[in-house]
Amino acid sequence: NAGVTQTPKFRILKIGQSMTLQCTQDMNHNYMYWYRQDPGMGLKLIYYSVGAGITDKGEVPNGYNVSRSTTEDFPLRLELAAPSQTSVYFCASSAGRGNTEAFFGQGTRLTVV
Amino acid sequence: KQEVTQIPAALSVPEGENLVLNCSFTDSAIYNLQWFRQDPGKGLTSLLLIQSSQREQTSGRLNASLDKSSGRSTLYIAASQPGDSATYLCAVVFGNEKLTFGTGTRLTIIP
Numbered sequence: 509n510a511g512v513t514q515t516p517k518f519r520i521l522k523i524g525q526s527m528t529l530q531c532t533q534d535m536n537h538n539y540m541y542w543y544r545q546d547p548g549m550g551l552k553l554i555y556y557s558v559g560a561g562i563t564d565k566g567e568v569p570n571g572y573n574v575s576r577s578t579t580e581d582f583p584l585r586l587e588l589a590a591p592s593q594t595s596v597y598f599c600a601s602s603a604g605r606g607n608t609e610a611f612f613g614q615g616t617r618l619t620v621v
Numbered sequence: 622k623q624e625v626t627q628i629p630a631a632l633s634v635p636e637g638e639n640l641v642l643n644c645s646f647t648d649s650a651i652y653n654l655q656w657f658r659q660d661p662g663k664g665l666t667s668l669l670l671i672q673s674s675q676r677e678q679t680s681g682r683l684n685a686s687l688d689k690s691s692g693r694s695t696l697y698i699a700a701s702q703p704g705d706s707a708t709y710l711c712a713v714v715f716g717n718e719k720l721t722f723g724t725g726t727r728l729t730i731i732p
Contacts, residue, residue, distance in 0.1 A: 541720055550627075550710060550724035558718055566719065598664065600720065610655060610712070610720055612665040 510534050514599050514613035521589045521620045529584040529616050531599030539602045540582040541610070542566075542574065544595040551598060557582055558604075589620045623648045623715045627723035634701055635731050642696040642726050644711030649689045652714040656685050656696050659708045659725070668709075669696070701730045 515530045533540065538559045543551040543566075553566030557576040571593060573585040582601075586593060596617050602610040624647045634640050644654070653672050657665040669678045669685040671694065677686040684697040698705060711723040 539718070543722070551712075551722040553719060553721065556719060600665075602720070608653070609667055609670045611667070612657075614664040 512599055512601050512611050512613040514597075514616050516616060517614065518617045519619070521586075521618065523589060523591065523620060525589050526585070526587050527589070529586070529597055529599075529618075531582045531584065531613060532580050533582075533599075533601040533611070534580065535601060535603070535611070536579060537601035537603050537611075538579065539604055539608075539610075540576065541600040542572075542582070542584045543598045543600065544568065544593075545598060545615075546595050554584065554597075586618075591620050594618060594620045623713075623717070623719070623721055625711055625713050625721050625723035627709075627711055627726050629726060630724065631727040631729070633729040633731055636701060636703060638701050639697065639699050640701055640728075642698070642709050642711075642728070644694040644696070644723055646692045646694075646713045646715075646721075648715055649692055650716045651689060652716070654685075654687055654694050654714075655712045655720075656683075656694075657710040657712060659710060661708075665710065703730045703732050706730045 512533045541556045542554040552568045555574040557563045596615045599613045600610045602608045626645045655670045656668040671687040682699040687694045708725045708727045710725045
């Protein structure tokens with residue numbers, strides 16, 4: 509199994525540009541999460557989803573949008589990129605609440621200049 | 622507010638020593654708690670998952686405990702090695718389904 513796959517691995521954006529970070533999992537997990545990690549800091553939750561068609565805000569949702577049209581995919585959209593969005597973005601998935609382990613992608617390193 | 626805290630932020634110990642990393646959380650109504658390891662510039666590697674009904678989990682030299690009533694978990698590492706140097710993150714699934722992370726403890730094992 510590939511697990512959780514994120515693309516791209518690296519990206520440089522100019523201020524005001526838009527992009528979509530892709531996240532796909534092949535484990536048929538219902539729960540998916542997007543985090544950002546700033547240098548030397550922990551992970552902050554941006555958005556999460558408990559199933560196809562259901563999304564909810566995390567700690568730091570401003571400047572981002574998500575959709576969950578399928579179980580496998582959970583793309584993160586950045587509109588009008590700002591330098592404050594320079595970060596490493598991680599996607600994760602789990603089978604559900606309770607006794608289930610969360611699996612992470614390898615991350616997308618985004619720089620906004 | 623549901624929060625996860627890890628103290629200290631950094632820890633250095635000589636090789637061979639046993640050590641304990643701490644994690645505390647503000648809401649005892651949790652589904653599970655998971656410990657991760659992160660090497661510099663890398664992703665997260667899952668170490669141990671403790672379900673809400675469990676008190677501890679063990680994997681090799683690692684032992685994680687959970688005390689929901691006091692809102693605490695510890696990660697015990699036995700006979701530390703230089704390869705254990707990394708940042709260790711604690712994450713909790715609270716009742717609202719959110720997987721919430723602590724800020725991590727950066728561990729350095731001194732040869």
